[in-house]
Amino acid sequence: MLYWVLAMLSYLLVVFLAQYVFEIPLKAPLGTLLTLAGIFVAAAISFAMFFSAIFNCEMEFVRAIIMYPVPAFIFTGYTWPQESMPLWLQHVAAAFPLSWFSNTVRELFLAGHSPRLAEDYQALAILIAVFLSLGVLIFCLKMRHFRKKYGQMNAAEPETAPTGQVRG
Numbered sequence: 001m002l003y004w005v006l007a008m009l010s011y012l013l014v015v016f017l018a019q020y021v022f023e024i025p026l027k028a029p030l031g032t033l034l035t036l037a038g039i040f041v042a043a044a045i046s047f048a049m050f051f052s053a054i055f056n057c058e059m060e061f062v063r064a065i066i067m068y069p070v071p072a073f074i075f076t077g078y079t080w081p082q083e084s085m086p087l088w089l090q091h092v093a094a095a096f097p098l099s100w101f102s103n104t105v106r107e108l109f110l111a112g113h114s115p116r117l118a119e120d121y122q123a124l125a126i127l128i129a130v131f132l133s134l135g136v137l138i139f140c141l142k143m144r145h146f147r148k149k150y151g152q153m154n155a156a157e158p159e160t161a162p163t164g165q166v167r168g
Contacts, residue, residue: 004038004041004042004043004045005039006060007041007044007045008034008037008038008041008072011034011037011041012034015030018109024109025026025109025110026109027108027109027110027112028108028109028111028112028113029104029110031106032108032117033108033109035121036101036104036105036108036117037101037105038122038163039121039124039125039128040097040098040100040101040124042124042128043097043100043124043125043127043131044096044097044098045128045129046096046127046128046131046132047096047131048065048136048140049131049132049135050131050134050135051065051068051135052065052135053065053134053135053138053139053142054138055065056142061076069152071096072096072098073098075089075092075093075096076096076099077099077102077103078098078102078103082099094123095127097124097127099123100119100120100123100127101120101122101124103116104116104117104120
């Protein structure tokens with residue numbers, strides 16, 4: 001929840017800077033932009049939670065997630081239109097939350113509406129459900145495995161009292 005709140009504050013700052021400092025007109029209602037951003041942030045957090053559940057330690061996750069930004073910018077249509085990509089790459093791009101956010105936000109800012117807004121809401125909700133469910137499932141399976149592994153080790157090893165005496 002904390003990450004979501006901080007991300008939304010960051011988004012509000014960017015919207016404020018775009019509108020009042022860089023004088024980019026905001027043609028869409030602020031509520032529409034905030035709703036899309038809120039769902040996107042939840043999808044991005046679910047995406048990160050899913051990938052963090054895959055790795056056994058923080059350093060492995062950090063090393064792997066660093067490889068995410070470049071493909072995200074390439075595949076999501078942020079750099080160039082997805083329509084110019086082969087069909088199979090467009091399907092890969094659908095797994096990135098940014099695919100369902102960047103072009104729509106641009107359209108909302110500049111035109112005030114986006115014909116794909118409802119589709120983006122649905123796609124982001126599906127990504128949240130899929131990534132969050134898979135992340136929780138993987139995490140629970142790993143916890144069960146670690147409990148079995150370390151529970152058996154602790155049962156086999158007698159505990160020692162602070163004075164050096166073995167407790168039974």
